[in-house]
Amino acid sequence: MTRFVESTITFPYKRSLGPVVGAFMTALTEKRILGIRNGNQILVPPMEWDPTTGAELAPDFIEVGPVGTVESWTWVPTPSEQHPLRHPFAFALIRLDGATTALLHAVDAGTSERMVDGLRVAPRWKGTRVGRIDDIGCFVIGEVPETEANDTGAAQEPVQRMDYNASITYRNPVPAATDRAVVASRNHRLLGLRCPRCERVYAGGRGYCPIDAVELGPECEVDLPNVGTITNFAIVTPVSYPGQTETEPFVRAFVLLDGTDVVIGYSPVIELPAEEVRVGQRVAAVWASPAEELDQEGGMGGAWGSLLGWMPNGEPDVDDPDLVNRIF
Amino acid sequence: MGTREAGNAISRDIAVVGWAQTDMVRHTDKSETQLLMEVITDALTQLDLTRSDIDFTCLGSCDYITGQAFSFVSNLDAIGAWPPKRDSHVEMDGAWALYEAWLRLQEGDIEIAVVTGSGRSSTGDPTLIYPMEMDPYFLAPLGADPLTFAALQARAVIAAGIANERSMAEVAMRSRGKGDVDELLATEYLREPLRRHDVPPITDGAAAVVLATGQRARQLVERPAYIAGLDHRTECHNPSFRVLDDSPSTRIAAEAAGLGDAPIEVAELQAAFSHEELLLRRVLELDDGVLVNPSGGALRTNPIMATGLCRIGYAANHIFGGGNRALAHATSGPCLQQNLICILEGR
Numbered sequence: 001m002t003r004f005v006e007s008t009i010t011f012p013y014k015r016s017l018g019p020v021v022g023a024f025m026t027a028l029t030e031k032r033i034l035g036i037r038n039g040n041q042i043l044v045p046p047m048e049w050d051p052t053t054g055a056e057l058a059p060d061f062i063e064v065g066p067v068g069t070v071e072s073w074t075w076v077p078t079p080s081e082q083h084p085l086r087h088p089f090a091f092a093l094i095r096l097d098g099a100t101t102a103l104l105h106a107v108d109a110g111t112s113e114r115m116v117d118g119l120r121v122a123p124r125w126k127g128t129r130v131g132r133i134d135d136i137g138c139f140v141i142g143e144v145p146e147t148e149a150n151d152t153g154a155a156q157e158p159v160q161r162m163d164y165n166a167s168i169t170y171r172n173p174v175p176a177a178t179d180r181a182v183v184a185s186r187n188h189r190l191l192g193l194r195c196p197r198c199e200r201v202y203a204g205g206r207g208y209c210p211i212d213a214v215e216l217g218p219e220c221e222v223d224l225p226n227v228g229t230i231t232n233f234a235i236v237t238p239v240s241y242p243g244q245t246e247t248e249p250f251v252r253a254f255v256l257l258d259g260t261d262v263v264i265g266y267s268p269v270i271e272l273p274a275e276e277v278r279v280g281q282r283v284a285a286v287w288a289s290p291a292e293e294l295d296q297e298g299g300m301g302g303a304w305g306s307l308l309g310w311m312p313n314g315e316p317d318v319d320d321p322d323l324v325n326r327i328f
Numbered sequence: 329m330g331t332r333e334a335g336n337a338i339s340r341d342i343a344v345v346g347w348a349q350t351d352m353v354r355h356t357d358k359s360e361t362q363l364l365m366e367v368i369t370d371a372l373t374q375l376d377l378t379r380s381d382i383d384f385t386c387l388g389s390c391d392y393i394t395g396q397a398f399s400f401v402s403n404l405d406a407i408g409a410w411p412p413k414r415d416s417h418v419e420m421d422g423a424w425a426l427y428e429a430w431l432r433l434q435e436g437d438i439e440i441a442v443v444t445g446s447g448r449s450s451t452g453d454p455t456l457i458y459p460m461e462m463d464p465y466f467l468a469p470l471g472a473d474p475l476t477f478a479a480l481q482a483r484a485v486i487a488a489g490i491a492n493e494r495s496m497a498e499v500a501m502r503s504r505g506k507g508d509v510d511e512l513l514a515t516e517y518l519r520e521p522l523r524r525h526d527v528p529p530i531t532d533g534a535a536a537v538v539l540a541t542g543q544r545a546r547q548l549v550e551r552p553a554y555i556a557g558l559d560h561r562t563e564c565h566n567p568s569f570r571v572l573d574d575s576p577s578t579r580i581a582a583e584a585a586g587l588g589d590a591p592i593e594v595a596e597l598q599a600a601f602s603h604e605e606l607l608l609r610r611v612l613e614l615d616d617g618v619l620v621n622p623s624g625g626a627l628r629t630n631p632i633m634a635t636g637l638c639r640i641g642y643a644a645n646h647i648f649g650g651g652n653r654a655l656a657h658a659t660s661g662p663c664l665q666q667n668l669i670c671i672l673e674g675r
Contacts, residue, residue, distance in 0.1 A: 051564035074479035082471025170395030210405035
């Protein structure tokens with residue numbers, strides 16, 4: 001059975017809004033909706049350019065709505081976590097009074113039977129408005145705008161930026177070759193795969209030869225030496241970002257395994273201060289103890305399994321000026 | 329040796345000479361790279377070619393679907409990129425990768441290109457991923473999803489008299505080769521006016537197409553499917569600024585590709601939603617004599633990032649089988665935002 005791993009990726013975007021979208025968002029915090037003039041048209045939401053010709057538009061804003069008319073709609077019986085309402089609602093194209101284009105937004109109509117083209121709707125403003133399209137929580141049926149309790153008022157400064165946190169969860173298959181490499185690592189074995197055509201050897205559980213584009217099965221497995229030479233390295237000074245756990249400068253080294261062409265890249269070094277790392281330094285693999293394996297943060301992870309990194313083995317350095325070129 | 333003149337540029341003879349697709353399944357255990365290794369090998373083997381014969385590759389895939397930045401770099405493992413090869417990538421359906429390869433082959437210094445499209449939609453949840461690709465200011469924060477946009481376009485197409493719920497069900501039934509229209513129409517709405525049969529399945533899969541120039545194409549196969557015209561056009565990204573009961577970008581691309589030059593026998597349309605097929609038929613002015621989507625189209629299998637490329641493959645099958653002229657259509661973005669038309673001919 002193929003094993004799957006689940007991972008969630010989060011993108012914390014901060015978007016600059018520019019002179020047109022920024023003006024629209026600032027007005028939302030004031031419970032006003034702005035369109036932009038484009039010849040005889042009033043575009044809502046406002047664009048910086050003519051949607052047909054691409055010509056830049058002058059910042060000639062006109063207040064529209066806030067009441068409008070439903071031009072078209074569809075019913076969402078099962079909202080997703082991204083939708084503005086937790087219960088069934090309509091997504092509608094709403095032409096706000098004074099606008100010549102429609103704005104897509106949610107209508108909290110209760111049941112689909114109440115939705116009809118020509119329906120008059122008004123915004124339900126959020127109490128706390130930050131300058132996002134969802135400062136309008138949704139539209140409600142009728143001519144009277146509503147505001148949620150605890151109105152904290154308009155933005156003190158023009159809104160120039162908006163936050164948007166995208167988050168996606170993925171489920172990926174783990175190649176069988178990766179799982180076999182992890183199992184071997186528990187016994188402190190570095191597993192390689194030798195391509196039957198070109199005879200190149202690969203580590204890291206890659207289940208195919210990228211040169212010959214053929215799959216490499218268990219019959220291709222070879223044991224790799226636990227000893228090698230540092231060919232190159234980087235000292236990384238960590239900057240703070242979501243998920244970063246390092247706080248001090250740390251080393252990532254590239255290790256050429258003895259008697260092979262295999263370079264294991266981006267490896268941690270152990271009991272070796274950053275200022276003492278050298279090209280040509282001889283190192284041996286350090287494996288996690290069973291207790292350390294419980295701590296997933298410690299090792300190199302992925303197909304490397306129990307491999308924690310590399311430490312000096314006491315042998316004299318290798319003197320070869322070409323070593324530094326080997327990072328793959 | 330030109331086939332069509334546009335300004336001073338003369339297009340060379342470039343043809344689809346073969347293609348392959350993986351099994352199209354709801355959920356594969358294979359990685360995208362594995363899918364590509366298999367499908368490229370299949371496409372080349374039937375032509376007695378190997379990877380070393382390929383002068384240029386262009387891969388179409390999407391990091392957002394794969395869940396990995398630069399995922400196309402690992403996909404390169406499938407093309408055997410050593411010694412170093414000419415390669416490119418588009419973050420679009422493989423049909424646009426084919427467009428780039430067609431342009432590259434025009435330079436005349438190389439003969440064979442391989443184009444792929446690949447996607448594992450089952451890796452994530454498409455209903456949550458696609459809203460994030462929408463306008464980031466006005467649409468993404470609302471979770472505006474593809475089903476909602478499709479439903480709004482379906483309403484516009486119905487209001488214009490181009491489709492109705494019954495004709496949409498008939499499209500779905502014909503595409504999938506099963507079902508009963510009255511039974512389908514008795515089911516609940518997923519997004520009014522769309523029911524489950526009106527929307528595409530979620531499919532994992534990949535396709536690879538081999539292009540060859542002039543003499544080389546004729547050496548490889550008896551009847552190459554020559555690219556007589558190829559064009560793509562786009563419209564405003566926000567569907568609320570567009571006329572939803574029309575597809576002007578499709579119309580312009582079809583004119584530029586020379587649809588009107590001679591009758592076509594088969595049209596493969598990337599219509600993931602049933603009403604899209606009816607709208608595209610209207611815009612392209614396809615009469616009842618044109619066989620539309622004999623493959624079953626995107627309503628039968630919808631391997632995102634390969635669906636459009638498969639349309640070109642199926643249209644080529646018509647030429648390989650003795651046909652004279654076929655149209656392939658590919659699309660990208662909500663409510664048919666961007667459209668590509670490829671006209672294939674036998675000679």
